[in-house]
Amino acid sequence: MKTDCKLCKIKSEAASKLSDSEIEQLSSNCILVQFQKNDSIIRQGTFSTNVAYLCNGLSKVHITGPYHEQIVRVVQAPSYLGLPTTFGDKVNQYSVTAINTAEVCFIDMATFKSLFMNNSQFAYEIMMEVCRNELEVFYRCANRTQKQMRGKIADVLLEFSNKIFNSDVFIIPLTQEEVGNLIDATRESVSRVLTEFEEDGIISVNGHEIQIQDMDKLHLISSKG
Numbered sequence: 001m002k003t004d005c006k007l008c009k010i011k012s013e014a015a016s017k018l019s020d021s022e023i024e025q026l027s028s029n030c031i032l033v034q035f036q037k038n039d040s041i042i043r044q045g046t047f048s049t050n051v052a053y054l055c056n057g058l059s060k061v062h063i064t065g066p067y068h069e070q071i072v073r074v075v076q077a078p079s080y081l082g083l084p085t086t087f088g089d090k091v092n093q094y095s096v097t098a099i100n101t102a103e104v105c106f107i108d109m110a111t112f113k114s115l116f117m118n119n120s121q122f123a124y125e126i127m128m129e130v131c132r133n134e135l136e137v138f139y140r141c142a143n144r145t146q147k148q149m150r151g152k153i154a155d156v157l158l159e160f161s162n163k164i165f166n167s168d169v170f171i172i173p174l175t176q177e178e179v180g181n182l183i184d185a186t187r188e189s190v191s192r193v194l195t196e197f198e199e200d201g202i203i204s205v206n207g208h209e210i211q212i213q214d215m216d217k218l219h220l221i222s223s224k225g
Contacts, residue, residue: 005030010055010078014125022115022122029111035098042082042096050106052081057102058164058173062181063094071182073133073140074099074174076164083130086112099173144184152183153193154222157203161212168212 005011005027006020018026032055035041042052044064054077061072061081072094075081081096086109116123143155156179160170172179176194177187197203202218204211212218 014122017121029108035102039098044095048085048092051112053105054079055103058099171208
């Protein structure tokens with residue numbers, strides 16, 4: 001589906017720095033694609049010819065390691081996907097899969113690089129996003145290796161509540177096995193801790209729906225690790 005970037009209400013902070021002529025150039029070299037749950041947006045090991053911008057929905061970034069597949073992070077729209085590939089290797093080093101119905105704008109790589117080279121404000125905003133994403137991965141790696149299981153689960157619940165859904169009540173978009181993959185734990189461990197949190201009155205669980213009942217206690221568990 002062709003798009004008019006000038007009319008787009010969810011364009012990135014970087015795109016907002018483009019001139020009218022550059023916006024027209026962007027519009028002529030991008031296409032909007034809709035994905036359903038579990039559809040592959042980016043495949044690890046494939047040649048990259050586009051920059052992907054997640055306009056709507058949620059996606060998971062995952063990488064195939066020597067022993068199993070690891071979920072690195074959950075990405076909420078709006079956000080760029082695959083920026084490291086844009087500036088580095090031309091082969092995608094990780095996969096991105098839709099968690100729910102998602103819309104992704106694919107931007108021609110040559111066009112994106114031209115805008116990056118010729119518009120310093122655009123380039124600055126792109127580099128700021130790369131840095132934010134890198135720091136997030138660093139913090140997640142530290143928490144994954146240093147926190148106890150209750151602290152890890154608390155972090156996941158707080159991320160969904162405060163950063164993704166902005167609500168104390170939400171549907172977990174990942175299976176318990178996927179949550180375990182995200183924090184290096186077994187599905188059984190995830191289930192056990194969620195049950196403990198419910199017994200302690202921190203959360204209530206109704207199927208996949210979570211309601212946080214004691215946010216202060218959840219923050220305390222997260223901070224103590």
